Amino acid sequence: MPNISNKGKSxxxxxxxxxxxxxxxxxxxxxxxxxxxIGQPDIKTPKIAMDAVKIHSLDILAYTRSxxxxxxxxxxxxxxxxxxxxxxxxxxxxxxxxxEALLFAFGSVMDTDxxxxxxxxxxxxxxxxxxxxxxxxxxxxxxxxxxFALPPIEEFEKLITPKTKAILICNPGNPTGYLYSKEEIxxxxxxxxxxxxxLIADEVYREFCYDAPFTSxxxxxxxxxxxxxxxxxxxxxxxxxxxxxxxxxRNETVLQTALKYAELRLCPPYLGQIxxxxxxxxxxxxxxxxxxxYQDRRxxxxxxxxxxxxxxxxxxxxxxxxxxxxxxxxMDAGLRWFQWIHEAVLAETAGSDALDPEELxxxxxxxxxxxxxxxxxxxxxxxxxxxxxxxxxxxxADRFSL
Numbered sequence: 001m002p003n004i005s006n007k008g009k010s011x012x013x014x015x016x017x018x019x020x021x022x023x024x025x026x027x028x029x030x031x032x033x034x035x036x037x038i039g040q041p042d043i044k045t046p047k048i049a050m051d052a053v054k055i056h057s058l059d060i061l062a063y064t065r066s067x068x069x070x071x072x073x074x075x076x077x078x079x080x081x082x083x084x085x086x087x088x089x090x091x092x093x094x095x096x097x098x099x100e101a102l103l104f105a106f107g108s109v110m111d112t113d114x115x116x117x118x119x120x121x122x123x124x125x126x127x128x129x130x131x132x133x134x135x136x137x138x139x140x141x142x143x144x145x146x147x148f149a150l151p152p153i154e155e156f157e158k159l160i161t162p163k164t165k166a167i168l169i170c171n172p173g174n175p176t177g178y179l180y181s182k183e184e185i186x187x188x189x190x191x192x193x194x195x196x197x198x199l200i201a202d203e204v205y206r207e208f209c210y211d212a213p214f215t216s217x218x219x220x221x222x223x224x225x226x227x228x229x230x231x232x233x234x235x236x237x238x239x240x241x242x243x244x245x246x247x248x249x250r251n252e253t254v255l256q257t258a259l260k261y262a263e264l265r266l267c268p269p270y271l272g273q274i275x276x277x278x279x280x281x282x283x284x285x286x287x288x289x290x291x292x293x294y295q296d297r298r299x300x301x302x303x304x305x306x307x308x309x310x311x312x313x314x315x316x317x318x319x320x321x322x323x324x325x326x327x328x329x330x331m332d333a334g335l336r337w338f339q340w341i342h343e344a345v346l347a348e349t350a351g352s353d354a355l356d357p358e359e360l361x362x363x364x365x366x367x368x369x370x371x372x373x374x375x376x377x378x379x380x381x382x383x384x385x386x387x388x389x390x391x392x393x394x395x396x397a398d399r400f401s402l
Contacts, residue, residue: 011131015124039174041238043293045275046286049237052278053271064270066262068094068246072273075280076246085218091250093258094268098204098232098245099125105228105247106133108257109198115163116200117156121148123174123202138164144312148176150184153191166198167191172205172214182215189223197226198254204232204245207287210295224250236287237279242272341383344368357381 019037026033067073073089080087095101110116112134118126120139130137138159142148156167167188172179180188192199201217217227232245249255262268279286305313344367348360361383 007131007134012127014128039235040240041235041290043238043290045238046279046283048282049239049275049278053275056271056274058270061270063267064273066093066265066267067259068092068268069273069277072277072280073246075277076248079280080216080218080248083216085216086221087218087248087250091248091255093247093255093262094273095245095247095262096265096268096272097243098202098230098234099129100265100268101230101232101245101247102126102129102200102202103132104258104261105198105200105230105254106130106135107261108254109200109228110135110165113163114165115161116166116168117159117164118168119148119151119173121175122168123170126168135165136163142176142178148173148178150180150187153187156191157195160195160197164195164197166200168200168202169217170202170205171217172209174202174205179209179212179214181212182219185215185217186220189217189220189226192226193223198228199223199226200228200230202230204230204235206231207236208291208294210291210298218248218250221250226251228254233276233279236290237276237283238290239272239275239279242275243269244272244276340368345383 016038023033023035023037070089072094073092076092076094077087077089093101093104095104106116106129110133113136115136115138116130117138117140119142121142122139126137140151140155140159142151169180169188171185188199191197199217203216206214206216216229217223218229220227227249228251229248230245231248233242234240234245247258249258302313305311341364344364345360348363348367364383
């Protein structure tokens with residue numbers, strides 16, 4: 001009997017889909033199944049989109065263009081334009097789900113044995129995509145203690161080698177739910193430009209942000225040649241089975257390369273594009289209602305989880321008084337440190353002429369009891385900035401009892 005390929009042997013089974021037979025068996029026995037293994041919305045797909053498929057006037061279900069229909073790509077571009085992102089239909093390739101968009105991106109920017117850095121924990125199927133593409137995932141650890149925030153840029157740079165070709169993020173994050181801030185996206189855009197890498201941003205959950213605004217990787221035109229965005233209608237319009245996603249990039253070479261892969265499979269689903277176009281035509285009110293529903297469920301889940309003793313919950317929300325108190329306590333502590341540093345600067349500059357910034361910094365750190373802290377530029381600059389406040393110390397007087 002012939003052997004299968006080594007790639008096939010190493011291809012991992014999807015941890016998401018391998019649970020399906022067990023769920024079906026449980027259903028057959030009359031048991032209730034809670035699907036925490038897959039992001040399948042239970043909110044109904046927009047009726048107007050379903051109706052668009054039912055009432056189409058096509059006589060022949062023919063191929064569309066390999067990059068997707070002009071009409072649908074124009075709708076996508078207008079959607080991004082409403083979010084102040086300037087792209088055209090020519091920057092978009094419609095794909096068979098976001099999964100195919102990721103495979104196109106991997107195949108377009110990486111060769112066999114190249115490396116891609118991904119903040120961990122990450123979407124489980126990234127392992128399968130990397131194996132299918134012959135590339136190696138290099139994880140950079142985001143920590144639960146930091147709410148899974150972007151690891152320091154220095155941690156990324158430690159991992160960059162001649163084989164590194166890209167950084168992949170999921171924003172908002174699956175499975176952590178973390179939303180990268182504008183500053184974090186800006187840092188990533190800077191590092192990929194500095195090291196001549198690609199930033200692949202999986203943004204399929206972009207509409208479901210509750211505590212802060214969403215920032216797309218496409219928001220920084222100066223990095224246009226480095227950014228590839230993956231998106232989909234699956235989550236935002238509860239249309240997973242339509243299998244319609246899209247790849248967006250302003251890099252013409254990447255786009256033309258991805259188009260070669262698109263031409264191999266001829267075209268994305270025609271009926272799926274009809275449904276998706278109707279979603280973008282009429283569905284944004286639907287999105288707001290869905291978001292409100294998810295937010296209500298989120299609050300219920302959060303309140304329930306709080307009742308579990310010993311469970312640590314990561315949810316930055318001012319709706320919760322305990323979290324608000326914690327944030328206020330942290331701010332108070334920060335302001336106290338501000339005053340301590342300011343008083344140390346006053347003490348060390350009393351009766352002295354202008355001091356060298358590093359000498360001032362060393363004196364202040366010694367005054368505060370931290371003589372061994374290295375005099376890195378950010379520390380020197382931070383402490384030096386207090387000199388500008390010496391004639392405004394009245395603003396701090398009596399503000400805190402130390």
